[in-house]
Amino acid sequence: MKNSQIINEIDFLLNTYCDGCFVKTVLRKEKGKTVAHDFCIHSCTVGEEIRQIGDKLNSK
Ligand code: SF4
Structure with missing residues (x-):
């Protein structure tokens, strides 16, 4: 898969979900950025899927 396709897939997930x-908004507010990110x-x-797709970029 091309890098641009990978980025589009990540973009789609970010925009859609x-x-x-x-969940992220509440966690950031109540527990902070690090906990929300974690x-x-x-x-x-969704985060897991984004991470897996992102790994394809890193493995090139
Ligand atoms: S990864 Fe999941 S919890 Fe985090 S912002 Fe996206 S949909 Fe929300």
Whole structure:
């Protein structure tokens, strides 16, 4: 997959699910940025998918 396709896929997920995400907003407000970021990466299936797609960029 081309880098531009990978970036488009990530963009799509961010725009569709992450923009205005209620969970992230509440976690950031109540627990801080680090906890919110940690949740996105380790506990959300969308975050997990973004990370997996991002790994394809890094492996090039
Ligand atoms: S990764 Fe999940 S929890 Fe984090 S902003 Fe996106 S949809 Fe929300």
